[in-house]
Amino acid sequence: MILNTVRLPHFDASADKKTVKLPLPKKVIISLSQSIGASCEPLVKKGDAVLTGQLIGDSDAFVSVPVHASVSGTVTGETEILSVNGRLSRAVVIHTDSLQKICEDLKPPVINNKESFLKAIRGSGSVGLGGAGFPTHVKLSFDSKKTPVDSLIINGAECEPYITSDYREIIENSQNIANGIKLVMKYLEIPTAIIGIERDKPLAIERMREIVANNPEINVKPLSLRYPQGAEKILIYKTTGRTVREDERPYSAGCLVLNISTVAFIAEYVKTGIPMIKRRLTIDGDIVNKAVNVSVPIGTTLSELLQSADARIIPDRVIFGGPMMGSCVYDPDTPVGKTTSALLLFGNSKLKKESACIRCGKCIGSCSMNLSPVEINKAYDASNKPLLKKLRVGLCMNCGSCSYVCPAKRNISEKNQLAKQLIKG
């Protein structure tokens, strides 16, 4: 079976831009909900002095990751922020003392088996850096007796336009990536690994091939230039030919997929004990003169980022994340989270006006999950829940391909998400 995909423009002007550290922000706003799952309870209060890397929020829930201070300074209070998923979440505001004094509790974790490895991963605050923000320790907590995993798939596809954050990880930290892969393979007893990288990044492919040259169990697989190749199920199919069924998780197909920057972080954490407190992101967009890759503390606000963006004019659309799946932000206090992979600035935007569906069927031809978005949209308009279930709208991953190709400029994928909510409710 050939999966439907779309060809997108790349806009990878930031690819050869080395990651630069931005000047320390005056304040950071750190969301206590940095992953899918339960929000953390704050462990600090107004007036507390905190050190870089100090634990400031945690939760008893399994599907949740702890949150750490990304700067040293003073907690000035708690606030509420609108996170990109549309929910309000609690956040801790810290004013920087610009000393960046590292918390002395931080030590490289002691790891001797799978259990201690998973515990360390949870303690690191690691989430999938590709964008979905799934807690890494949860992903790794599969029962390898019941569902043995034989392939670790490393997602270096980075198929969204503009973003080159993962690419820079490969170019700048390939040793960490290789070490991280070996750690995961060792403690989870996974015999082989495949690193998927899009074909238009020959330097990255070469770099990874060199670094794993002595590890025949780790393969680098060049991928075609298609979207949405970085999506978990699509990547599994493209790299192994296996299909993940709708009621299953990837490990049922013997696969575990991790983002390339996530494994690099794991290696770094095991070496240094510094938790997930910074984020590399690409700053680009159609009004940006010089695209850059920057490294900032988690919690850096939009207004601080905008100061280092070299934009020609004042933007009228500001996006956190990629142009296909990212979210529009408008509050200057919106903070960078663990999954914020890009800041995109667009200008002179025309408000898109939807026109009538002409039934061209391009949405069907673009859907990697082989759904029928045109019929899903109609069924949603008619509130036809049985038909929506039959059309398997639950499989839609909101990649946006259908809306992208639609000549009538309809917000098809948005309506698919509404339809998913409708059948849940």
Add this chain to the structure above:
Amino acid sequence: MNKLIVEPPPHIRTSNSTGRIMLHVIIALIPAFAASVIIFGIRAAVVTVTCVASCVFFEYFFRKITKKEQTVSDLSAAVTGILLAFNLPVTLPLYMVIIGAFVAIVVVKQMFGGIGQNFANPAIVARIVLMMSFTPQMSSWVKPFYYKMSVPDAVTTASPLGAEVPPGYADLFLGINAGSLGETCALALLIGFVYLLAARVIRPVTPVAFVGVFAAATFFAGGDVLTGILSGGLLLGAIFMATDYATTPLTPLGKIIFGAGCGVITFAIRQFGTMPEGVAFSILIMNILTPYIDKLTRPTPFGAGTGKQSGKEMP
């Protein structure tokens, strides 16, 4: 900060648009239009312009009086106008052309909700309505280049499908024969076909299935395959009318079934029916079946069904 736009993702879109698709179709119809003017003279242009102008006017007027958003700029009414004109004899009185435009745009398209909502091809239904209402005028054909001839020679003639002695293949291919004004020149229509394929407006499946099945049926019935393909409205219908988005199936498999059905019905009407031509009816019948074809050919979602029955799919 100034005012910011908040919109659902994706934040980039293809530059393609409904208007651009329709413009591609219009460009693809230009060769056939030029051929019609060469073959049937300036009146071919008069009929086409009248038809397009009335279609655009009716669309504008209907949207205006029903207080709906204007859709004239998407050019779909203009495409319908050209296609309807191409389905008419060059000698048709202009008031009948205007009636046809009214049927196509107001009755068939707008009354069902406008672009994308109509279940049947507006130009096809308008042609059928005109044929039923004004049979003599709709079936009177003039000889090619009649406008250059002296009056007694420019008599009406039979279309190749009704003729005793069919014209030669070369004349059929170049369109030098009687017929509706845009349907005769196979060469011009094929140029349009190639253009539509290159512009990725249509997929080749529908026309190939339509013409292929028709040719196979004619061959097995012992008919003249090439004459059958090159005469009447087969190529015009297969390339431009059976590929209309709104009234044909969504998926490639559905399009194949649609095209094959058109081929069978066209063959059956031409072979066994009382009418010489069956392209319009075949497309109309398949238009009506389109919702059922869509239902039958719905794509199977990737990974649908439980893993228990199928197990692992190894490469």
